[in-house]
Every structure is written in structure tokens, then in C-alpha cells.
Amino acid sequence: MSKEKSFIEHGGDIYTEGKFKGINLVDFSSNINFLGVPKSFKENVYKALEDITCYPDLKYREAKFHLKEYLGAEIKEENIILGNGAAEIINLAIGALKRPCIVVPSFSEYETTARSCSEEIVFCSLNEDFTYNYKSILDNMERCDGLVIANPNNPNGGVIDKKCFEEIIAYCEANKKKIIIDEAFVEFVSRDNQSFIDSCANFKCLFIIRAFTKFFAMPGIRFGYGVSSDKAFIEKLSKTQIPWNINSFAETAIKTVLKDTEYINNSKVLLYKEREYFSQKLKGFKFIDKLYESHGNFFLLKLKETSGEELFNFCLSKGILIRRCRNFRGLNDSFIRLAVKSREDNNRLLEVFMNFEKVNC
């Protein structure tokens, strides 16, 4: 297995084709809550401005207290590890595995980390309709020391069926294998109790990754965290962290947005409405072969008689950035991913798609 860092392509590069050319792109390529930064944080940013002249608390005691309160479910401060973005937590947790089983297609950072740290990587593909293949996952776990899975999964937005996942958890718990579940998008899911946080207290094998990036619309603040009842594992990962890894603005965000129930509720209500509207409209285009059911704030689309490249370039020429999916393992350039944004932005994209259809179909 090559140890080289593979070619990375992420959503959200509004710089190369946008800002550096003086163009303000509408970014459908990164899946950020379209309500934007919570007002509760904005109003308290001056608090952070006072705090930055001091070092943050080396133990981040207040931050962990607020997270514990938010998570409930018997989570204690000692079950939480804080990261400079989910990226740091992904790096630490997956980096601790020798033979991870990674469910794909999914976020490319899982594979990037595993390539630099693991001895062997096993890839377990989703079914053709992008549902999880639970049997295949379980079969693979025999030769792996950990599972890496997202809930909901990026790029398609599917969620884990808890009933079907039970056997996998039981097997991993009994055989001391880790289950790393990336729940970066879980707060967008409309079904109740879709997160595995509640199961953490009962299963030490579970390690849940969360972040402020997507739901709280703050990728720039760089804050993510991991949760597990395996105290020894949390301690092992923490020992390798640099001191003061969380900045004061992220600390202020932790103290404000988690209690912002108005923002949290509004986000869900508005997203569900827009997701429904957007999917109904998108389904009408001739050049879209399939739109997969999503519980996130984004859609994976399969194109027909056109390519991701063609659509990407057309959209870019109209000031819109979409996400090509050719660098997701198992996908190719006939797939694209779109964020669900505000009605105004979604309509803007729909209009561009209509023009594309006129020209190309």
C-alpha cells in the first residue's frame, strides 16, 4: 500500500476559480448550513476578542462541560476529545488503526489518513443504490481492527439502519475492534435519534466524530470533537495532541451555539422544506439520471448524457461552484454533489440547470 498522500480534491475551493479572480461564486460544493453563522456567536464575538489575549485553558474544562450538557446520554467530560476541526479527530482516530475497513464512497480524508498510518486498508463498498452493505461490513471486520463509516454518509446522505447495525456493534465490542462513526452531518437528519451518541455509554467500541463545520456553518472556526466511553482510547489519542489546540473563538462558539435552540430548530425546519423543494425540482431535469435519498443537507446526483466536467464548467461560467465526484473512491465523473442552500440560491442553480438543459439536451 502506497504511503504517499493521494491527490486531494475537496469541496469549497472558492479561491482558485473565485476569490483570486475577483469572482464571488455561489458555493454548492461544500455542505454548509445555509442559515450561516449563528447570531448567538456573532453577538459574543467581542467576548472572544477579550479572551484571545490569554492562553485558552489547557484542559478546556468549560468547553467540555458545555459539550457534555449538549450531548446528554450519560456522556462525561472524560469521554470527549477536542480537535482543530474534525480533521484532527479523524487523523487521530483513524491513525490509531492498523487495518481499517473504510466504507466507500465517502469523505476522502479517511483514506488519506489511513494511507499515511495504516498497514493495510480494506474498502467496503456501499450497495449500488448507496445503502450500506451490512453483511459485507461484518464479513470484512474479521480481518480489520476498526471500521470507518459516516452517518449520514457523504456524498449520498444515507443513514445507518440501527437495527441492521446491531450485529456489527456486538461483534466489534466482543472482539475489541473500533467503530469510528463520522456524524458531521447527523444534526441535519430529520428522523429522531439517528445518532449513535446514545449507544456510547454501553459500547466502548464506538467512537463518534462531530463538528461545528456543517450544522453550525463554521468551517473557518476549526472545531470538531470525538466521543467515546473508552477512556483509555481517549487518553491515548489526547496524549499525542499539541497543547492549546482549540482557539478562543471556537471556545466562545462552544459556549454559545450549543444552547442556541432557536438556531438549531430553525435550521432543521428550513432545511427539510428546502431539501424537499430542491429534490422535487431537480428530479425534473432530463440530464439527471438519479437523485439519491438524502438525510443530509446535500444530494448526490447521477448524470446522463453529460459529464461532471461539462456541468461543472457550465455552472462555473455562471458563477456557481458544484462538486464533481470523480475523486470519491467508487464514483466517477458521472456523479455530482450539490448542497441544499437557501430558496434564492437553489432557484439560481435551478435556472442555470434549465439553461444547461436547453443547450445540451
Add this chain to the structure above:
Amino acid sequence: MSKEKSFIEHGGDIYTEGKFKGINLVDFSSNINFLGVPKSFKENVYKALEDITCYPDLKYREAKFHLKEYLGAEIKEENIILGNGAAEIINLAIGALKRPCIVVPSFSEYETTARSCSEEIVFCSLNEDFTYNYKSILDNMERCDGLVIANPNNPNGGVIDKKCFEEIIAYCEANKKKIIIDEAFVEFVSRDNQSFIDSCANFKCLFIIRAFTKFFAMPGIRFGYGVSSDKAFIEKLSKTQIPWNINSFAETAIKTVLKDTEYINNSKVLLYKEREYFSQKLKGFKFIDKLYESHGNFFLLKLKETSGEELFNFCLSKGILIRRCRNFRGLNDSFIRLAVKSREDNNRLLEVFMNFEKVNC
């Protein structure tokens, strides 16, 4: 050599004895520019608030451009590596050494990092008057693959004599050994051209660490950087970094404070004045045996007929936090370190010291 993380004690823990007990301590234990956060940053914080809904540029192109402009001296973007605080850069650079020679007493993170990454650590002590022992450093370099040294050094504030250091640089350059110079406090030095940045272009062995923490008074923003003309070394370290390691507020700071010549000049002028005032006053106390010459914004003091513990507790009871030095390798509890702060704060400390003298001497 034990691989355990040793007991850490840093300045700036205003939480345990202060905030969590509802007490606002005056913090002389961490050495932060007493002018506080530059106005140029405060005025642009709303720019950062807009930016945090987007991922930072994965390549941090604008940030590196502004640093390059600030550093001058033939530094190019490719010579710069950005860190989540100097802590990340220290961790990466020292982590790359197998047998570092660490000049002590100095910042404890050098040793902490080396303990978790190195095969062997060689400690090279400062002279009794806390000047550098250049001969001893050179002798030690034969069996080491890198030198770790601070300029100015923390906790005493002494600076490297460039002339005396020439032979060490020449030896390391010829023998492919690294010289890691932590210049976190160098902008406070009144002598011109005390930094080794200007020598970077000519000597690939040099790796300079800088930060916004001290001079720009922003420990909470978490930003540090490394500079070296050894492109391969910079690339090697960069490859192990997580993506988006610098937050949007730090990016905004980079774009604003480096050009804030008013803040930069005021900081120097005011510090020199206060440093002189404070040292003259401090020298008058009977319980202070020695005050060492400092080019930083802090002083190392040797106590007599009292201990760090005694003075620490007395000051704490008056709302002042000072830095005990017992956990600096080579020092003991008869040393303390004090930040140079505003005239008002310095006078407040001097008054507490007068009371201490009355009670104890």
C-alpha cells in the same frame, strides 16, 4: 529515555486559581504584549465572521503572501509552514529530530516533544549567568542531529550573539544538522537585526519559529509559523499536517496586524520604557538576589531568603499570578519569572512586592 509526557506547567493558567473561582487575576505569568490585541485586527474581526462560513484556502496562499512580505529577506512562500500555534511547529520540527541538543533552561515544550519523538536528548546548559555556552553547544552537536535554541531565550530573555554563533551554523550547515531557533519573542528585542531570518536564505540548516502569541498579544488565536530555505524539510513537515489547520480569525490577523506599523512601533517604544522602569524598581527589593538582563518582555529573578512558592502564594492572595520556575530544567523554586506589563499593572505588582518585603524581610 522515558517516552511518557512529563508533568507540564505553563504560565497563563488564569483558570484554576482565577476564573473558575470568580477572581480576575492580573497575569504576570504569561508574557503577552501589554498593549493587547491590535486595533487593526479588532476592526476587521467582522471580515473573519463572514469568512468562517467558508473553508479556509487549503493552501493558505494569501496568508503566506502576507508573511513573505513581512519577513522580507528573500523569503518565499514555499519557505513558510503554518501552524496551529507555535506549538504545532515546535512539535513538527523537533519531532523530526532523532537526537536533539536542547539548550536549557528553556520552554518546556521542546523537551516534552523530544520525549515523545526522539531516541536520545542531549541537554546543553546555559552558563551560570544565563548566557549561551557556545563552546559546549558546538561540542555537543557532534553527537546530535539538531539544535533547539530560543532567541531570546525564555525564561531569562538573553539573545544569541551572532558572531559567537557563526561557527555553530557553519558546522551544522556542513554536516547537515538542523538548527531550530524559536524566535517567539524576537520582535521585542531592541537591538536591530537580532533575528536569524536574514540568514535563512544562505543556510538551509536554519529553521526559525515565530508566532502571533507574544508580540501581537494573541495566544488565543493559535497561530505560529516556521521558516526555512530547506524546501524539502518544509515539504516533509507539511505532509504530516491536517488540512485547514489555520482558522479564519488567524487568517484575518495575518492579513491585518503584520502591516500595522503603528502597533508594532508603539509596542517596542512602550516596552523598552516599561522594561527599564520595572527592572530599576525590582532591583531595589531585598528578597531579590538577581535580575538577569532581558531582551524580551519578561524578567527572570533569583530570590533570596524566600521561595517561589511563598512569593507565588502571597501574590495570588493579592490577585496576582506570577510564574514559578521549578519545572524549568536546571532551575529550582528560588527562581520566578515576571512579564513586563503596563505601568499601572507593574506598579500594582511592585506594591504587592513591597508588602511582601515588609512582612517577610
